[in-house]
Amino acid sequence: MSMSQEQLLQVFRCMVKIREFENRAHEVFLAGELPGFLHLYLGEEAIAAGVTAALRADDWVASSHRGHGHLIAKGGDIRLMMAEIFGRSTGYCRGKGGSMHIADLDLGILGANGIVGGGIPIATGAALACQYRGTDSVVVSFFGDAASNRGTFHEAVNMAAVWDLPVIFVCENNLYGVSTCQRDHMRITDVAERGAAYGIPGVVVDGNDVEAVYEAAVTAVSLARQGAGPTLLECKTWRHQGHFVGDPCAYRDPSEHEEWMAKDPILRGTRLLIEQGLATEEAIARLTSEIKAEIEEAIEFGRSSPWPDEADLLTDVYSE
Amino acid sequence: MSMSQEQLLQVFRCMVKIREFENRAHEVFLAGELPGFLHLYLGEEAIAAGVTAALRADDWVASSHRGHGHLIAKGGDIRLMMAEIFGRSTGYCRGKGGSMHIADLDLGILGANGIVGGGIPIATGAALACQYRGTDSVVVSFFGDAASNRGTFHEAVNMAAVWDLPVIFVCENNLYGVSTCQRDHMRITDVAERGAAYGIPGVVVDGNDVEAVYEAAVTAVSLARQGAGPTLLECKTWRHQGHFVGDPCAYRDPSEHEEWMAKDPILRGTRLLIEQGLATEEAIARLTSEIKAEIEEAIEFGRSSPWPDEADLLTDVYSE
Amino acid sequence: MGTDTVSTKTMTYAQAICDGIAVEMRRDPDVYVVGEDVGMFGGGLGVTLGLLDEFGPRRVRDTPLSETAIVGHAVGAAAAGLRPVAEIMFDDFLGIVMDELGNQAAKARYMFGGKVKIPMVLRASCGAGIRAAAQHSQSLEAWCAHVPGLKTVAPSTPADAKGLIIAAIRDNNPVVFLEHKILLGIAGDVPEGEYIVPIGKAAVKREGDDVTLVTWSAMVPQAERAAELLAEQGVSVEVIDLRTIVPLDKEAILESVANTHRLVIVHEAVRTGGFGGEIAAIVADEGFDLLDSPIKRVTAPDTPVPFSPVLEDAYLPSAEKIKAAVLDLM
């Protein structure tokens, strides 16, 4: 199923929002304003945007350490996100979690995760909850190429397959786990080949082509909703920056980087909108500056929000 | 490569030795003489015998909870084994390990293992040692169908594949993990399909046909020795008894059991030897009673050996 | 707790746990049981026998042999509103799932600023005594106790086992429920129906004035037996069964020590890093002035659990060893 014009505009908007969020987070981090680790989603925007466009509000996502894009795409409030990565009391987690630990259960966001591959079983469990309760909600689990080498991937995908759970395993294959390139961490070229090991479909798409991502996601989501169980959807992509902010990324070949930069999903989205006459360059510039203003507002909100109270240290350990 | 007549007789002898060891261990357990858990290898003898026939003395095996057969086939001393499962000081582990924890490093036996799937990474590490030192020794990892759902399987097989390690992953698929039948623990029919997930060959053989097992093992071993890396070798089989001694095995279909009992590897081995004129019924009976005497001697050795000294409790925790 | 006039029934510790789970499954459709062979086979040691018949395979779920996914999926299911009662057959397998338990289940609420709850129970058999050797006999409550966000429970009687499993299932936090294999077959009177033993409350099993024995799980009967032996020698022993490891009922301990002025801690886990250290540390701080003599620990030695009966018997703390430790103090 291909996207309507309206949808196309929406996912484009979503991609730009992620892009601008990350660009500014990057700058603010470099300016020394953000504590901790920051793993940017720059370059991978089409995956979060395309996949979540195939979801409903009552569907779920489980994210990774590289989570900002997933959260924004699923409707996360960028003010609360920004405040959280600033470590402020107004943040999503009241400053307790930071970039790798943001959740919004009301929006179906099961959380970013500091443990690579840690979200895959969690997504599987949420999918069991959907099936158990007889809803037709589905769950998306986002993780990287390197994460697909973890035991959690194997055990959870197998469990989801045996139980026909409504979960879509989305592998964001940016060809590297930190400095280790794919051919040094697995023998195969397509992570999607692993689907066959569990008797589920394995699908490869160009992860920088938001339409392709969307279409593959729609198919996977509809299988899941119908009770046919999981799909492993591999999206080939590239991170524009280092593994985290501060990584000079010396392990990647500059010419490969150049090639991939030319396939930037936002560049392609822009071209597509213009070619199809869905937007003019001016309209896109306007949209981008609107979003920039939103982001600026979020940053200002984060930056000017109060720090948590020391007493907060001891709360939220147990639930009543 | 098919077996010479002599080899055929040898593997047959090995199978009978395992069979008789297990039959008697079973009886002695039921008589209350053996402490702990006992997982019998009855019915699966062709796998251990066929695979180890493809190995050299300087090759390694890593075993499972159902380990007696592997140990015997790799040359384990049945007197020391029996003494160990009797819990005596003369046993392989001086009574400290029991059935699930027998090793003999000198024979290349890396140990049985009480953790299902626990031996798979260990085998992988031993294979790295072989490669690292430039020997052409190989390692065999034995594990069950259910074990192939553990994260250890996934991580270790992938690591072995990436590093071209000389290890053969032998899945003894007896169609059940305790009471859970294969279709309830994985969607696929052949565990061997999982090889493709790591870019390695996945091979299915009739695990009750010792010649077929041997031939497949020879191919896998020779690939490993040549530096081509691991193979996943699935051997379809059936355990004759419950999961452990004491399990009435109520979860299996009696008619399926009957069918499989007719495929008993020793029955088939006997038929083969006679048909090929390699042995007469009398010769087989003689061989069997010779082996029975050996086993009896081992039992007597175990039974009459002294208990460990209480002071042994505190030794062997650390190495100098 | 419970109501005043409850009718009781004799059942084993294993049956009592099963009964408690069944009570909750009838009451709350979100409760489900999950683990390897928990259905027809009744789980690793038969505790869940019968649940499949009553509740069917949707609510009593056999899993693949995948402990990580068992615990990991439970975190997600709980976050999404269910109440999983998951089993890993032996607590020796905690090492396989400590990430899911310690980094996900226990921390989710805190990391997310209080915006999620993870109401799940992780059941596992613990302890030595059946010649199951080093990888099927451990007592690993101390690992769990060191993880803020987890609760850990280790009952010693059938009634407590029922009351605590119900409390654990109703708790809105991840609870590790340790069932000692030696206790599974022990019978006792168990209140019928909804019977709750609150998490975090110790039980005084026997009153005494000379020395306090603090213990839990399968060491409770050993401590009680030691108390009997010591009574014969004129030593009056108070036996406290913690029942819950975390949250610890520290008041019960300090109150008793205020009376006896002597403390012996008994646990089956290996000594170094065992939970006995925590108890000793609390009393050596908050109860220092109450003490008349050194705090003693009676524990397993710092070795893996050996297989041979001779060695395993020597490994386990016993009434005799407890008695000797107490006499040392007097």
Add this chain to the structure above:
Amino acid sequence: MGTDTVSTKTMTYAQAICDGIAVEMRRDPDVYVVGEDVGMFGGGLGVTLGLLDEFGPRRVRDTPLSETAIVGHAVGAAAAGLRPVAEIMFDDFLGIVMDELGNQAAKARYMFGGKVKIPMVLRASCGAGIRAAAQHSQSLEAWCAHVPGLKTVAPSTPADAKGLIIAAIRDNNPVVFLEHKILLGIAGDVPEGEYIVPIGKAAVKREGDDVTLVTWSAMVPQAERAAELLAEQGVSVEVIDLRTIVPLDKEAILESVANTHRLVIVHEAVRTGGFGGEIAAIVADEGFDLLDSPIKRVTAPDTPVPFSPVLEDAYLPSAEKIKAAVLDLM
């Protein structure tokens, strides 16, 4: 130990570890380094930078993202005669590998009746202080300490880091080597060449008569700072850096308490179930008669590690908090 007249060189704690590994790799061809990104990238926090250039990819091995296989394969490699020096980036990932570490590496020798040795080192960064939040900041030495068969080491200075990594690599047992992230960049004088600090020996960092502070890892500088502050107030503090958690140098502790009669234990790990409990328990038993006052612990609270700098700073034990605890005792 080391020889008498060693030449030293100024290097960071991270460089000292790397230097120690390199010394052993030059000496023993069976030593190899293995873990995620340990090659060109230098591992999680850059400690192994440079080893790939000197020793090449056969001996400095990047792995797939598979902690279980990293530790599990190391057990097999060690059993077969190699000496792996494995890295998991953060000790927070111990929960992923506790089975391989606790059930395989630590127990193999005992289970097999003394017929195998497992000479492997597992390196991991530990500790809070860099706003890395709940899953990248823990101090989990207490989990390791509760596993017989393991040794656990946690140095606080560059020289000790070098001397102990060499000792760990030469040890014929599995050794967990915890590198505190706050210390990695701290520079100090480090003996060149083969320099060994024996496993199991504490260091008296400062002598004093009024109170003994027992601590390790990144809490050592805090304790030293507290001792300085207290000296200004006329309180004389002895600071003991354990350096090794297991085997514990209990004599060093008891000897010091015999002189000071007061004990404060300081650790960064959360309080409940922390290794401080073990130390307190030993002293409350074997050193009871030496004590003039309660044993105090200064630790992190029982919460996950929070992200926000304000909260993380409040979470961490500090010189000020140590000082307050000591003054409480006087």
